[in-house]
Amino acid sequence: MSIISKDIQKAVQLLTNEQLVAIPTETVYGLAGNIFSEKAINSIFSTKKRPFFNPLIVHIPSVEFLENVVTHIPKKAKLLADAFWPGSMTLVLKKNRKIPDLITAGKDTVAVRVPNHPVTLSLLRQLAFPLAAPSANPFGSISPTKPSHVENYFKNDIQMVLDGGSCKNGIESTIIGFENEEPIIYRLGALPLEDIEAVVGKIAIKNKKEQNPEAPGMLARHYAPKTKTFLVNDVLSELKKHPNKKIGVLVFKDSINNDSVTEIILSEKGVMQEAASNLYNSLHLLDTYHLDVIIAERFPENGLGTSINDRLQRATFA
Ligand code: TXA
Ligand code: MG
Numbered sequence: 001m002s003i004i005s006k007d008i009q010k011a012v013q014l015l016t017n018e019q020l021v022a023i024p025t026e027t028v029y030g031l032a033g034n035i036f037s038e039k040a041i042n043s044i045f046s047t048k049k050r051p052f053f054n055p056l057i058v059h060i061p062s063v064e065f066l067e068n069v070v071t072h073i074p075k076k077a078k079l080l081a082d083a084f085w086p087g088s089m090t091l092v093l094k095k096n097r098k099i100p101d102l103i104t105a106g107k108d109t110v111a112v113r114v115p116n117h118p119v120t121l122s123l124l125r126q127l128a129f130p131l132a133a134p135s136a137n138p139f140g141s142i143s144p145t146k147p148s149h150v151e152n153y154f155k156n157d158i159q160m161v162l163d164g165g166s167c168k169n170g171i172e173s174t175i176i177g178f179e180n181e182e183p184i185i186y187r188l189g190a191l192p193l194e195d196i197e198a199v200v201g202k203i204a205i206k207n208k209k210e211q212n213p214e215a216p217g218m219l220a221r222h223y224a225p226k227t228k229t230f231l232v233n234d235v236l237s238e239l240k241k242h243p244n245k246k247i248g249v250l251v252f253k254d255s256i257n258n259d260s261v262t263e264i265i266l267s268e269k270g271v272m273q274e275a276a277s278n279l280y281n282s283l284h285l286l287d288t289y290h291l292d293v294i295i296a297e298r299f300p301e302n303g304l305g306t307s308i309n310d311r312l313q314r315a316t317f318a
Pocket of ligand 2: 134
């Protein structure tokens, strides 16, 4: 029997009983549990095979709720929350004493966001506690953007995927931390840099190659398909380097018109948002075709293109 269901009341019941439920958000599906239940939080880590040093995002129902979670809200954090929540932005702020150390991996900060999905907002309003929810995939593999992706990963481990359809943004939230009251990007994501800068001015990006990254979602190889993947500017010349191989090609908008490869076009109209929304599903699909190689085309370096390139880069072995 399928574990996919639209029954919000059942999700309320399971979560209240310290069980896990996969929840829809506008970015990717999350594997959710009560932040105050040690049992639930431990099973998030064990189900995902996620190392305990990697902290979780706390999902709250409203901007107003933020004061129940953190001790201090920098001015620019408030501006950002008012501008973009509910939405695809996570803020990392000083945690208060109620937030268990297990959630934050012992850090004195907590990552928080108000997701923009009607089903999960309704769920959060009915619960007496916020939800910790990392992306609902085994550690290091491709994030889920459809209920079936989660079911394929975890049907033997959890009782329910709350069905909210396909995720319309399709890549994870943009994570913003604060140093000396000033915002700094910890992870590029579904909210474009340009939109953030329009609210708080020029903003720095934490060095991606850091040894000990602030956000382990910044680890070099992450979000990865099982098939060997290359990210290139010119797909046709990369093709020539792989003679007699079964090849999958992932392009932004223009077909390479080559019948000997399996091609996926992310957005024929050339719309970045549509491309982002199709990205992980396309990688999931290409991974099922038993190909030797996936060749992905690099996106233009602006708006969501920058975030998509970030994820594609992490999908490669390079
Ligand atoms: O869109 C999203 O953000 C999705 C949906 C489900 O909300 N969630 C998500 O969670 O991508 P996860 O766990 O896959 O990625 C969360 C990232 C991790 O890289 C983690 O290290 C970072 O957030 N993070 C969490 N707490 C942090 C903290 N206190 N300081 C720095 N980074 C933190
Ligand atoms: Mg993740």
